[in-house]
Amino acid sequence: MNRRQLLKTGVLAGGMYAFPGAMAFGGNIPEKGVVENVGHIKVRLGELEIFLFSDGHITLKNPQPVFAPGVDPEEVRKELKRVFLKEDRLEGAINVMVIKTGERLILIDTGSGYHFGETGGRLLHNLKNTGIAPRDVTDVFITHAHVDHIGGIVDNEGKTVYPDAKYYIAQKEYDFWTSEKPDFSKSKNPENPGESVKLAKQVFRAIKNKLIKFDYGETLFSCITPELAEGHTPGHTVFTVFSGDKNIKHIVDTVHTPLLVARPEWGTQWDVDFIQGVKARKLILEDNYRKGTLVMTTHLPWPGLGYIGKNGNDYQWVPFPYFTPNEIIL
Numbered sequence: 001m002n003r004r005q006l007l008k009t010g011v012l013a014g015g016m017y018a019f020p021g022a023m024a025f026g027g028n029i030p031e032k033g034v035v036e037n038v039g040h041i042k043v044r045l046g047e048l049e050i051f052l053f054s055d056g057h058i059t060l061k062n063p064q065p066v067f068a069p070g071v072d073p074e075e076v077r078k079e080l081k082r083v084f085l086k087e088d089r090l091e092g093a094i095n096v097m098v099i100k101t102g103e104r105l106i107l108i109d110t111g112s113g114y115h116f117g118e119t120g121g122r123l124l125h126n127l128k129n130t131g132i133a134p135r136d137v138t139d140v141f142i143t144h145a146h147v148d149h150i151g152g153i154v155d156n157e158g159k160t161v162y163p164d165a166k167y168y169i170a171q172k173e174y175d176f177w178t179s180e181k182p183d184f185s186k187s188k189n190p191e192n193p194g195e196s197v198k199l200a201k202q203v204f205r206a207i208k209n210k211l212i213k214f215d216y217g218e219t220l221f222s223c224i225t226p227e228l229a230e231g232h233t234p235g236h237t238v239f240t241v242f243s244g245d246k247n248i249k250h251i252v253d254t255v256h257t258p259l260l261v262a263r264p265e266w267g268t269q270w271d272v273d274f275i276q277g278v279k280a281r282k283l284i285l286e287d288n289y290r291k292g293t294l295v296m297t298t299h300l301p302w303p304g305l306g307y308i309g310k311n312g313n314d315y316q317w318v319p320f321p322y323f324t325p326n327e328i329i330l
């Protein structure tokens with residue numbers, strides 16, 4: 001009996017349990033279904049074991065002015081409603097990717113550490129819950145130096161959280177934050193970004209002897225190819241993680257909310273270069289829409305995995321369809 005015959009007889013629609021060959025159609029469904037919530041989802045990508053961890057979330061009381069600064073508030077409210085988001089607050093997840101390959105355990109950024117109080121810094125707990133101790137982490141790949149990405153590198157006593165890890169960052173990103181006077185003149189953030197600069201300098205000082213600079217386009221750990229996506233920060237790094245012919249594109253902070261997927265030109269005050277941020281966002285959305293790539297993001301709804309679709313002329317965030325809660329096989 002093939003799939004068409006099964007559909008005809010209604011077996012797939014109804015009592016699938018009665019059909020012994022049902023697993024033949026369930027190639028991407030692991031054996032175990034419901035297990036307790038452990039704060040992560042495991043993704044099998046070819047030879048790689050990838051974990052998507054929650055570090056918590058970010059909540060803004062008002063979407064504006066951090067997002068869509070200067071745009072008519074009524075228009076923003078309408079758009080939020082249209083994309084099924086709350087009108088009176090803006091929420092962002094903090095999703096952290098961890099890659100296991102051979103003997104290496106690679107963290108992509110470290111979440112917010114102790115900086116966000118109760119709402120962030122859960123990565124460490126969730127790692128431990130999965131049987132991963134801080135000492136097990138061999139490498140930390142830094143996408144950019146904002147607090148929600150590097151905040152988990154050093155604890156509140158000034159000690160490095162992952163004692164045996166090496167750290168990797170693009171030279172361009174490092175140079176910006178460690179320069180004498182980082183230039184925020186192209187940002188729409190009226191607040192003093194001094195705190196961010198202070199934290200970045202402190203963190204880089206703490207890991208100075210373990211810090212390795214990578215080049216865009218080179219392949220790291222045989223599975224990560226970083227690319228420059230300038231705008232959010234000067235060296236903001238997105239990357240492809242791959243195994244054989246399978247891949248996921250991690251676009252990090254190119255978009256923080258489905259609102260910016262739909263309205264990339266509205267932008268965010270968090271971008272160091274607002275106009276370049278819009279440009280990079282549009283390019284990356286279009287590229288991934290055209291290619292139909294599976295995309296990972298740090299701040300889109302947990303666990304941040306999905307596709308860029310289109311609704312008329314507007315891009316649209318399409319979450320990855322999950323059929324089991326804790327593990328997927330790509």
Ligand SMILES: [Zn+2]
Nearest residue numbers: 146148253298
């Ligand atoms: Zn971020």
